[in-house]
Amino acid sequence: xxxxxxxxxxxxxxxxxxxxxxxxxxxxxxxxxxxxxxxxxxxxxxxxxxxxxxxxxxxxxxxxxxxxxxxxxxxxxxxxxxxxxxxxxxxxxxxxxxxxxxxxxxxxxxxxx
Amino acid sequence: xxxxxxxxxxxxxxxxxxxxxxxxxxxxxxxxxxxxxxxxxxxxxxxxxxxxxxxxxxxxxxxxxxxxxxxxxxxxxxxxxxxxxxxxxxxxxxxxxxxxxxxxxxxxx
Numbered sequence: 001x002x003x004x005x006x007x008x009x010x011x012x013x014x015x016x017x018x019x020x021x022x023x024x025x026x027x028x029x030x031x032x033x034x035x036x037x038x039x040x041x042x043x044x045x046x047x048x049x050x051x052x053x054x055x056x057x058x059x060x061x062x063x064x065x066x067x068x069x070x071x072x073x074x075x076x077x078x079x080x081x082x083x084x085x086x087x088x089x090x091x092x093x094x095x096x097x098x099x100x101x102x103x104x105x106x107x108x109x110x111x112x113x
Numbered sequence: 114x115x116x117x118x119x120x121x122x123x124x125x126x127x128x129x130x131x132x133x134x135x136x137x138x139x140x141x142x143x144x145x146x147x148x149x150x151x152x153x154x155x156x157x158x159x160x161x162x163x164x165x166x167x168x169x170x171x172x173x174x175x176x177x178x179x180x181x182x183x184x185x186x187x188x189x190x191x192x193x194x195x196x197x198x199x200x201x202x203x204x205x206x207x208x209x210x211x212x213x214x215x216x217x218x219x220x221x222x
Contacts (some may be wrong), residue, residue, distance in 0.1 A: 040211030040214055041214055042117065042213050043200070043202075090155060101158035103158075105152065
């Protein structure tokens with residue numbers, strides 16, 4: 001089934017450790033996004049990429065980094081995790097940057113202890 | 114600042130009609146989206162409005178008034194599977210999506 005695959009599904013991470021959340025899409029979409037979703041808040045954009053080779057900062061980029069080496073993959077790295085990064089992380093894509101609906105992965109539930 | 118407001122929670126009865134409102138204040142406007150999100154799952158696209166008026170798609174309709182900064186999602190013939198959160202999102206002048214916190218809809222038999 002075409003779509004977006006995120007891994008892992010969930011993770012418990014000790015504070016200070018690093019981790020990479022993986023995201024792969026097979027729809028050949030140009031634009032990809034990382035959001036975090038916290039209770040009582042709307043989805044917040046962490047980083048985005050309008051096309052392979054380019055990335056940009058969203059609303060809450062501090063503590064996170066991304067890369068976009070090719071069209072399909074858009075990993076999100078936490079260099080040194082802190083408890084405030086406990087959240088559900090969604091990767092999404094769209095076929096045109098800024099236009100059209102988003103397709104979301106199933107999310108990664110991350111707990112930083 | 115930019116802001117999207119929608120009710121936190123609503124309750125409705127199976128078979129009935131429910132209207133979920135969304136008001137927004139954003140820097141420019143390039144469209145409004147509604148997404149459905151079941152508990153523990155990813156959001157899925159429901160509707161898109163960029164011009165004033167009503168867009169109908171089966172049991173779901175979405176309305177937009179740009180002059181009032183207002184939209185609503187109308188769900189008819191409610192089914193138990195409609196129990197979910199409904200997210201309103203607006204694209205601003207930079208085509209960035211601003212998201213509301215979502216409305217949790219509880220359907221009772």
